[in-house]
Structure formats: C-alpha cells, structure tokens
Amino acid sequence: MQASDIHVIPKRRFAAIQARVDQRLFTLEEMPLKQSERLISHFKYLAGMDIGERRRPQNGSIHHYLPINGNIHLRLSTLPSAYNEALAIRFLPQDDLNTYTNLSIFPGSIKNIFKLLSKPQGLLLFAGPTGSGKTTLLYSLLKESQHQLKRQIITLEDPIEKRMDSLLQIEINEPAGVTYLDGFKSILRHDPDVIMIGEIRDDATAHLAIRASLTGHLVLSTLHAKDTIGCLFRLLEFGLKLEDLKQTLLGIVSQRLCEIECPYCGSDCSLYCILRRKNRRMGIYETLQGELLKETMASIEKRESNFKRFPQLDDYHIRAMAMGYTPLRPFGVKKAIGYEKA
Numbered sequence: 517m518q519a520s521d522i523h524v525i526p527k528r529r530f531a532a533i534q535a536r537v538d539q540r541l542f543t544l545e546e547m548p549l550k551q552s553e554r555l556i557s558h559f560k561y562l563a564g565m566d567i568g569e570r571r572r573p574q575n576g577s578i579h580h581y582l583p584i585n586g587n588i589h590l591r592l593s594t595l596p597s598a599y600n601e602a603l604a605i606r607f608l609p610q611d612d613l614n615t616y617t618n619l620s621i622f623p624g625s626i627k628n629i630f631k632l633l634s635k636p637q638g639l640l641l642f643a644g645p646t647g648s649g650k651t652t653l654l655y656s657l658l659k660e661s662q663h664q665l666k667r668q669i670i671t672l673e674d675p676i677e678k679r680m681d682s683l684l685q686i687e688i689n690e691p692a693g694v695t696y697l698d699g700f701k702s703i704l705r706h707d708p709d710v711i712m713i714g715e716i717r718d719d720a721t722a723h724l725a726i727r728a729s730l731t732g733h734l735v736l737s738t739l740h741a742k743d744t745i746g747c748l749f750r751l752l753e754f755g756l757k758l759e760d761l762k763q764t765l766l767g768i769v770s771q772r773l774c775e776i777e778c779p780y781c782g783s784d785c786s787l788y789c790i791l792r793r794k795n796r797r798m799g800i801y802e803t804l805q806g807e808l809l810k811e812t813m814a815s816i817e818k819r820e821s822n823f824k825r826f827p828q829l830d831d832y833h834i835r836a837m838a839m840g841y842t843p844l845r846p847f848g849v850k851k852a853i854g855y856e857k858a
C-alpha cells in the first residue's frame with residue numbers, strides 16, 4: 517500500500533488498526549482489546565522496549581527485510597491513552613526503488629537540479645514543509661551523484677532517516693556530545709567531495725553549512741520554508757550575511773507532492789483503488805539559481821519587495837492541472853497537495 521504509518525488505537529470496546537496512505541487514514545481492521553494488547557506487547561518486545569511499562573511513552577525501532585520492498589526501518593512509539601496503550605509504527609523504507617527521474621511530473625526540473633549537483637563546491641538547499649518529499653529527493657540525488665559522478669559523500673544527520681550502505685553516514689547525538697560541529701570537524705579528515713547536513717534549523721547549523729561550502733565542498737541540506745524566497749529570508753533570520761550567501765549559494769529547490777489523477781475512478785480513491793495504483797503522487801519543483809538568484813539577492817539587499825518573476829510552484833501546479841496530470845483543485849486545498857500533516 518506504500519503506507520507511511522500504521523496505528524493501533526484502543527477504543528472503548530475494540531482496537532482500531534489504521535494505516536496512513538498518502539496522508540489519509542484508513543481503518544484496516546478492528547480487533548478485540550485483548551488481542552491488540554498482545555500485539556502491542558509483541559512489538560514492544562521486538563523493538564527493545566520495556567513490556568511492563570505502560571504508563572510512560574516509549575520509543576524503539578526494528579529493522580526488517582521484505583522480499584519485495586527490501587530493507588525497512590520501523591520506528592515505533594507507544595502512548596498511554598484513556599483506554600489503553602496506543603502504538604504508532606512509522607515505515608522508513610531503506611531501499612528506495614524510485615530513481616530520481618521518476619519523482620517529478622516534469623522531467624526537465626529534475627535534470628536541471630542534477631546539473632547543480634555536478635558543481636564542485638557551493639551550497640545547494642532543498643526547502644519545503646514536512647512531507648513534501650524533500651528527503652526522498654535528496655537521497656535519490658546523493659545516490660545518483662555517487663553512481664554517475666563517483667563522488668565521496670559523507671552525511672551528518674539527526675537522526676539518520678535512511679541507512680544507505682554506499683554512504684558514510686554520521687548520526688548527530690547532542691545529548692551524548694556529538695554535535696554537528698564535532699561531526700563536521702571529524703569528517704574533514706576523510707576528505708569528502710559532498711557533505712550532506714540533514715537540516716539547517718538554527719544559527720549554528722546555518723553557519724556550519726556556509727563554512728563547509730567555503731572550504732571547497734559541495735554542501736547539500738534541507739530547510740523548513742514555504743518556498744525558495746522564503747528560504748532566503750529564513751537563512752538571513754539565522755544570522756547569515758547576504759555576502760556569505762552570494763559567495764556560496766548555488767541554488768534553492770522548493771517542492772510539493774501533487775496527487776496524480778486516478779486512472780480507475782478519477783477522483784477520491786477508496787482503499788481498494790489505492791492498492792492497485794503504484795504512482796500516486798509526484799513532485800513539482802521550483803528552482804531559484806544562477807542570474808535569477810543573484811537578482812533576487814540584490815533586490816533583498818536594496819530592500820525591494822518586488823522580485824523578478826520566475827516559474828514558481830503555483831505555475832507548475834497550474835501546468836500539471838492543465839495537462840491533466842493532477843486533479844483540478846485549487847493549490848493547497850486538502851488532498852490536492854499532500855504536505856499537510858494530519
């Protein structure tokens with residue numbers, strides 16, 4: 517089903533087993549509470565949690581291999597609820613079979629992004645809200661850059677979302693004293709071509725990204741921002757100077773996932789419909805780079821509010837609707853674009 521999560525939710529008389537598919541929640545089954553308690557205990561045991569503890573929330577993980585899907589990392593968390601313990605399981609597929617060219621409705625945008633990836637140094641950012649597919653894109657690009665360009669890649673992540681054998685991945689653990697800065701200092705000795713910093717989320721990580729790209733590396737990172745221009749302002753909020761950005765920034769990519777028109781029913785799919793469809797969402801990408809990026813930064817410097825027009829997410833979305841790839845719904849309306857976390 518390509519579900520992203522499974523939930524076991526105890527109610528008064530039974531427990532509901534629900535799956536989240538494309539951000540929509542489907543009830544798969546209802547089972548007696550006794551049975552769901554045993555099920556939850558079993559998973560707690562597998563994930564290395566304390567089975568006797570039911571009043572405190574707990575986290576754990578399981579690694580699993582499925583013949584069709586490959587390696588899957590399961591992140592489990594329990595939550596004491598009014599009736600009983602609830603369990604949520606997040607699926608993190610480790611072997612993504614989607615190559616980067618299959619991610620985009622418009623293949624040209626991905627080719628364009630890949631060109632930026634072939635630069636020897638600088639900063640390349642991926643902006644978007646949670647669930648916009650930026651992590652998937654980033655990993656596919658890293659994989660492709662290693663395959664095609666034979667790059668040595670080291671990642672600094674908190675936590676590691678996808679374990680990939682071909683990459684050297686370092687997990688940041690601030691409580692244990694492994695900070696982004698420590699990680700960065702130690703990876704320099706391994707002489708990487710590309711450094712991926714999981715997420716720029718504060719002043720420290722923002723400055724680190726600039727520093728890494730000034731020392732002759734290609735640095736890739738993600739950032740929570742509405743669009744490419746929003747990303748620029750966010751970087752300035754983190755205390756970066758426009759001068760630093762002018763020297764390092766190669767481009768910003770912003771993205772959303774669009775629902776693909778269903779070939780069977782054409783509208784809101786039932787669970788059975790969803791099971792029969794492989795490609796249900798694809799990305800649209802807005803890229804700010806080259807001359808346009810320079811001009812936009814110059815406008816910000818002069819405190820002008822009118823930026824030069826360039827094809828933005830709205831434009832790509834309208835084009836996708838006009839070509840019949842995606843249902844005719846206003847941009848951002850529920851189910852049209854799946855970036856809102858329920």
Ligand SMILES: [Zn+2]
Pocket residue numbers: 778779780781782783784785786789790
């Ligand atoms: Zn359908």
